[in-house]
Structure formats: structure tokens, C-alpha cells
Amino acid sequence: MARKEAKESGYWLRLLKDANPNSDFAESLIEESVELRKILSSILKRV
Known part of the structure; x- marks a missing residue:
């Protein structure tokens, strides 16, 4: 959700x-x- 908001x-x-x-x-x-967005994407990849 946060990544989507950062993208928007x-x-x-x-x-x-x-x-x-x-x-x-x-x-x-x-x-x-x-x-x-890069930071949030990195976090999501770890999960």
C-alpha cells in the first residue's frame, strides 16, 4: 500500500x-x- 502511494x-x-x-x-x-519506492520495494522483496 505504501509503495503504491509513493508511486502515485x-x-x-x-x-x-x-x-x-x-x-x-x-x-x-x-x-x-x-x-x-526503491526502499519499500526492497522491503517487500524480503517478506
């Missing part, structure tokens, strides 16, 4: 980035959401 957050952040191409803040949040 990344989607909305990419839309935000597309709407505001000069936003460095959106880019850093996108990177964070990708890292979070």
Missing part, C-alpha cells in the same frame, strides 16, 4: 514539474519519491 505521489509530482518547469523543488521531491 511521484506521478503527481511529475505533473507539477511539467506545469512548472523551472521548479527545482519539484525535481528534488521526485527524486525522494523514487528513493522511497
Whole structure:
């Protein structure tokens, strides 16, 4: 569930980035959401 939410957050952040191409803040949040998804995926693989 959390992994799905992180994926959806990344989607909305990419839309935000597309709407505001000069936003460095959106880019850093996108990177964070990708890292979070990787962490959550890693946890799920162990279970």
C-alpha cells in the first residue's frame, strides 16, 4: 500500500514539474519519491 502511494505521489509530482518547469523543488521531491519506492520495494522483496 505504501509503495503504491509513493508511486502515485511521484506521478503527481511529475505533473507539477511539467506545469512548472523551472521548479527545482519539484525535481528534488521526485527524486525522494523514487528513493522511497526503491526502499519499500526492497522491503517487500524480503517478506
